[in-house]
Amino acid sequence: MRVKFWGVRGSLATGITHEAIRGKLKKALTLATPGDLLSEDRIESFIDSLPFSTRGTFGGNTTCVELRTKDNDLVIIDAGTGLGRLSQSLMKDLDMEKSEKFHMFLTHSHWDHIQGLMFFGPFFMPQNEVTFYSSFEDILDRLRYQTPFTHFPITFDELGVTKHFKHIVEGNEYEVCNLKVKSKIVRHPGSTYSYRFTDEDGKIFVFCSDAEFNLEVMDEIGDYIEFFKDADVLVFDTQYTFNESFQRIDWGHSSAAIATDIAIKSNVKKLVLFHHDPSYDDEKMDAMTMQAIKYKDLMAPNHHVHVVTAYEGLEIEL
Numbered sequence: 001m002r003v004k005f006w007g008v009r010g011s012l013a014t015g016i017t018h019e020a021i022r023g024k025l026k027k028a029l030t031l032a033t034p035g036d037l038l039s040e041d042r043i044e045s046f047i048d049s050l051p052f053s054t055r056g057t058f059g060g061n062t063t064c065v066e067l068r069t070k071d072n073d074l075v076i077i078d079a080g081t082g083l084g085r086l087s088q089s090l091m092k093d094l095d096m097e098k099s100e101k102f103h104m105f106l107t108h109s110h111w112d113h114i115q116g117l118m119f120f121g122p123f124f125m126p127q128n129e130v131t132f133y134s135s136f137e138d139i140l141d142r143l144r145y146q147t148p149f150t151h152f153p154i155t156f157d158e159l160g161v162t163k164h165f166k167h168i169v170e171g172n173e174y175e176v177c178n179l180k181v182k183s184k185i186v187r188h189p190g191s192t193y194s195y196r197f198t199d200e201d202g203k204i205f206v207f208c209s210d211a212e213f214n215l216e217v218m219d220e221i222g223d224y225i226e227f228f229k230d231a232d233v234l235v236f237d238t239q240y241t242f243n244e245s246f247q248r249i250d251w252g253h254s255s256a257a258i259a260t261d262i263a264i265k266s267n268v269k270k271l272v273l274f275h276h277d278p279s280y281d282d283e284k285m286d287a288m289t290m291q292a293i294k295y296k297d298l299m300a301p302n303h304h305v306h307v308v309t310a311y312e313g314l315e316i317e318l
Contacts, residue, residue, distance in 0.1 A: 007061035007082020010275035014060035053282035059312030062112040073177035083116030108192035109142040126160040186211035188252035203318040228266035256292035
């Protein structure tokens with residue numbers, strides 16, 4: 001399996017401002033020495049040495065993740081604004097005469113997870129097919145409700161693509177593109193579902209966004225530990241800092257500290273911090289990443305879990 005992140009924000013898409021870009025340039029120039037600018041190779045090396053928050057950005061699009069199988073089948077998880085960027089990438093090489101099949105898993109139908117749906121170019125092509133997978137039986141009604149003519153120029157039913165819908169019953173195992181798939185409900189306003197994907201080689205990818213775990217329930221999550229168990233990659237909701245999570249009970253999100261504790265208990269190999277708060281700038285995201293790594297080293301210095309933070313364009317090979 002190969003995973004690529006197209007949207008990593010939660011709640012609201014957040015574009016980078018010109019003030020932020022100016023701040024990055026100022027910091028980079030302040031850190032540079034004359035020798036760093038002597039050649040293109042030296043410039044590239046200098047840029048690579050900068051903190052991520054200075055040389056890049058975590059991104060501002062909402063949830064969308066691309067999953068590629070060994071046979072290069074495309075599975076899409078959620079349709080936030082990041083789906084528009086995935087669309088732009090696909091449309092560059094798409095054969096306009098060829099029929100393509102798409103598989104889209106929806107965790108739930110909150111706006112930040114479906115806002116990009118009507119901006120996905122391949123869905124306007126009648127020769128294409130898409131299967132929507134959801135543990136909500138009424139997902140078709142939800143998608144129709146989002147795009148009546150009063151709210152968008154065309155309705156969901158007017159998309160040219162041939163649509164199929166598959167209800168994923170929680171706890172049951174299904175096969176999609178040679179992947180074994182299970183779902184599990186997690187705590188979030190209106191509920192949401194996590195998905196566990198296992199490929200032919202036994203590699204496990206678990207996607208758990210918009211999930212609230214806190215200290216009060218940590219002794220009662222045995223079923224979740226089993227669901228996450230031995231994942232090669234666990235993408236986990238870490239929208240808030242640990243302190244903020246106490247102030248936002250029942251808002252439906254977790255912290256990096258809680259995610260790390262769960263990853264350790266579940267024997268996860270790689271934990272990906274995800275669903276970043278729209279108010280956090282790149283410097284705060286860098287700081288949160290370092291705090292999460294330090295917390296892991298403090299709590300379980302000998303555990304193999306590798307903690308990283310999702311950013312737009314991040315690719316992971318399982």
